[in-house]
Amino acid sequence: MKKWTIPLFKIFGIRVELHITFFLIVLLFGISGVEEIGVGRGLPGVLFIIVVFLFVLLHEISHCVVAIKYGGKVKSIILFPFGGVAQMERIPTIPLSELKMAIAGPATNFAIAGILYLLFHPFIGIGKNNFISYLFIINLTLGTFNLLPAFPMDGGRILRAILAIRKGYYFSTKVAIKVGKILAVGMMVCGLFINPWLLFIGIFVFIGGMAEEEFFKINFILKDVFAEEICVRDFRIIPPSIPIYELIEIAKESSSEVFVVMEFEKPVGLIRRKDLPYIIQKNMPQIMVSEICDRNFISVDGKSKCEEFFSYFLNKEISWIAVYEGNRMVGIIYPESLLITTKILESLKYRF
Ligand code: ZN
Numbered sequence: 001m002k003k004w005t006i007p008l009f010k011i012f013g014i015r016v017e018l019h020i021t022f023f024l025i026v027l028l029f030g031i032s033g034v035e036e037i038g039v040g041r042g043l044p045g046v047l048f049i050i051v052v053f054l055f056v057l058l059h060e061i062s063h064c065v066v067a068i069k070y071g072g073k074v075k076s077i078i079l080f081p082f083g084g085v086a087q088m089e090r091i092p093t094i095p096l097s098e099l100k101m102a103i104a105g106p107a108t109n110f111a112i113a114g115i116l117y118l119l120f121h122p123f124i125g126i127g128k129n130n131f132i133s134y135l136f137i138i139n140l141t142l143g144t145f146n147l148l149p150a151f152p153m154d155g156g157r158i159l160r161a162i163l164a165i166r167k168g169y170y171f172s173t174k175v176a177i178k179v180g181k182i183l184a185v186g187m188m189v190c191g192l193f194i195n196p197w198l199l200f201i202g203i204f205v206f207i208g209g210m211a212e213e214e215f216f217k218i219n220f221i222l223k224d225v226f227a228e229e230i231c232v233r234d235f236r237i238i239p240p241s242i243p244i245y246e247l248i249e250i251a252k253e254s255s256s257e258v259f260v261v262m263e264f265e266k267p268v269g270l271i272r273r274k275d276l277p278y279i280i281q282k283n284m285p286q287i288m289v290s291e292i293c294d295r296n297f298i299s300v301d302g303k304s305k306c307e308e309f310f311s312y313f314l315n316k317e318i319s320w321i322a323v324y325e326g327n328r329m330v331g332i333i334y335p336e337s338l339l340i341t342t343k344i345l346e347s348l349k350y351r352f
Pocket of ligand 1: 059060063084105106146153154
């Protein structure tokens with residue numbers, strides 16, 4: 001799954017990334033000019049974008065601070081033009097914690113707007129044509145826009161958290177995603193007749209909602225599944241000391257898609273059939289398999305739940321998982337196998 005982001009920097013150990021749609025905004029501003037869309041007359045486009053970027057970042061950081069306080073773990077923040085998405089390894093799923101976390105972002109923007117008003121209104125007049133007024137309007141807009149009850153906006157999370165207090169997490173997520181989609185389609189239709197910006201925002205909300213739904217579905221399906229139930233058991237064991245050309249011969253007569261390099265009955269790495277052409281191209285045939293195998297893995301017990309595996313792969317922390325029964329390795333899980341199993345389970349058991 002490609003994320004379409006550009007890594008920027010790290011803050012409090014959280015990776016900050018810029019989504020490429022941010023440049024779409026630069027392009028739109030370049031064409032239309034800031035004045036015409038009425039966001040801030042006279043404010044230079046580039047300065048406007050930098051300021052929006054900073055306030056979106058502050059907005060996201062406040063989400064993260066609350067999330068961390070309630071036991072969440074934040075990997076990265078992706079900045080979209082109208083808001084950011086904090087990628088969390090662990091999201092607080094207690095409704096009240098999620099509610100506080102979701103509110104924190106818009107609350108920060110409203111607080112900044114409030115402070116600007118209190119500090120500057122008596123002297124320069126907020127709402128007039130000056131720089132501070134633009135900052136005020138930007139924060140008010142960000143706060144309000146993010147309160148739209150549509151996933152992945154904070155309003156969608158707030159809606160889910162409120163519903164989840166009584167109706168449970170999964171039902172509430174489904175409802176919140178549906179409401180968000182309806183709202184996004186509404187915005188797109190209105191956008192066609194009223195303002196192209198609404199169309200653009202509608203598309204953004206719709207795509208964000210779809211990604212959220214996909215992620216939710218996968219996690220929902222995998223939450224009751226044990227590693228031993230879905231691991232790929234058809235793999236071929238190879239010793240670490242054989243050269244690549246010997247592996248090619250083994251691959252010719254084997255039907256396995258994966259070859260596990262074992263040393264003293266413990267896995268040390270993995271080679272996949274689909275990578276063989278690339279490996280042959282890049283390496284001398286005499287190179288040992290132990291030198292080129294993929295060692296980026298974790299070992300789990302067969303009775304482990306698969307819920308978090310997808311996040312591990314998505315965040316590129318690991319590229320495969322060795323599954324054990326007792327102290328014997330019985331299978332492996334890798335991103336494609338996990339996705340295929342999820343699709344099969346989805347068609348068998350769950351309907352959305
Ligand atoms: Zn937010």
